[in-house]
């Protein structure tokens with residue numbers, strides 16, 4: 100991983116693996132290469148990059164903050180198998196399933212409708 104978007108793509112893929120499968124091996128490897136240090140000043144503490152890629156380290160610090168605050172539970176992978184985009188579920192009861200109702204939600208509802216039609220309920224199959 101050297102320069103360009105490659106480190107961020109690796110973080111995205113590692114976060115997706117962690118969210119979808121609970122596989123933290125890639126995240127652990129990335130965290131080891133992009134360490135953070137806890138800093139105290141001006142009455143507040145914060146995690147600061149300590150070598151490696153500062154942007155990647157800042158993202159890992161955000162993961163830590165999200166887990167500590169409970170916001171992490173709102174991060175989900177889209178239920179559309181062709182998408183699997185990781186999104187923030189802002190629904191009141193945390194019941195969101197799609198990254199976007201207008202896109203993946205409609206696609207998946209239409210797919211379910213066609214499936215129901217094909218398997219008997221609805222118009223005859225052709």
Ligand SMILES: [Zn+2]
Nearest residue numbers: 177182198203
């Ligand atoms: Zn989606």
